Amino acid sequence: MRIKTLILNFAVLFCFQQAFAQTGGDNTYDFLNLPNAAHVAALGGNNVSLYANDLNMVYHNPSLLRPEMHGKLVLNYINYIADINFGYVSYSHHLEGIGTVGAGIHYLNYGNFIHADETGTILGDFTASEYSINLYYSREIYDKLYAGATLKTIYSALSTYYSSGMAIDAGITWLDTANLFSAALVLKNIGVQFKPYQPGNREPMPYDLQLGVSKGLEHAPFRVSLTFQNLFNWSLRYDSPLDNQNMLETDNNSSITDTTFGQKFNTFLNKSGNVGDELLRHIILGVEFVPSDNFYIAFGFNYRRRSELALQTRAAIVGMSFGAGINLSKFNIHYGLASYHLAGMSHHISLGLNLNEFYKKASVF
Secondary structure, eight states: HHHHHHHHHHHHHHHHHTOOOOTTTSOOGGGGGGGOOOHHHHSSSOOSSSOSSSSSGGGGGGGOOOGGGTTTTEEEEOOOSSSEEEEEEEEEETTTTTTEEEEEEEEEEEEEEEETTTTTTTTEEEEEEEEEEEEEEEEEETTTTTEEEEEEEEEETTEEEEEEEEEEEEEEEEGGGGGTTTEEEEEEEEEEEEOOTTOOOOOOOOOOEEEEEEOOSSSSSEEEEEEOTTTTOOOOOOOOOOOOTTTTOTTTOOOOOHHHHHHHHHHHHHHHHHHHHHHHTTTTEEEEEEEEEEEEEEEEHHHHHHHHHSSSSSSSTTTEEEEEEOSSSSSSEEEEEEEETTTTEEEEEEEEHHHHTTTTTOOOO
């Protein structure tokens, strides 16, 4: 595929989707946006540009799938909030002359719930779970430029309500390992709900356009990532009439003239502040200490998560995340901790296996 054609396709999709921008909570299958890898969770919950020879990153950007991931297997477990658990399993295989392919299963178990009617009479219990079976493909289309796609088959069972659908991710990545730089553009979850929970009530997919850049420092063991998400929708704020933390009050004792000027000035400051607040809600910052290819310590900051979930009286570390990982020839193990609220944190564990090393034939002397 020519680069011009690829860019044109992305431009057409971008213009088409702009007409249907949506906000969070207005779509179905939002579990597709959960960070299933410990490394990604530690970097703030999303990253589409970081290449670390980690098969887990392919879930967030299929164009990060590379030939050197051939024969790799990843197993993830996440102890989420309120007894919710989810996990992910994936395997990759390189086909010479064709590209690199992979398959994965993403599942989420909400646990058991009490089934009661409107009068409070207990009728039993029920469970809820959601699944996504993913097929990946990627290949180099130009020097340092990679393209990839993911096909997702989705199934959701919430008590007696069932739904199914299909979605596609498409991404391109510019990878310059010599300069420790990578950048990516990913279009996520473009698809349709085949079977709605209620007949005739199809819900929109959680589509999104995301841009990411990662850069390692040449003379210091640090790497920085910026991820820009929700690019189809500028407005992510919710201004409650009961929440005046972003408003500047005027002095009731000032004169009418001063009050009029003060109101205009405060309105200007509020609008300026809101623009900066909106911008930061689209950005996730990730910083890593990488003394070698075999070890990393990661820190992430998700401003939107902190703005929406932190208590005004005590924000603590809400919106922040941490993690570390060890990479060896046969396996790697990563851990991530993300703070969503004072009442809950998520723990992520990722195990990666290089099956080629386990089944490597002994040398014949």
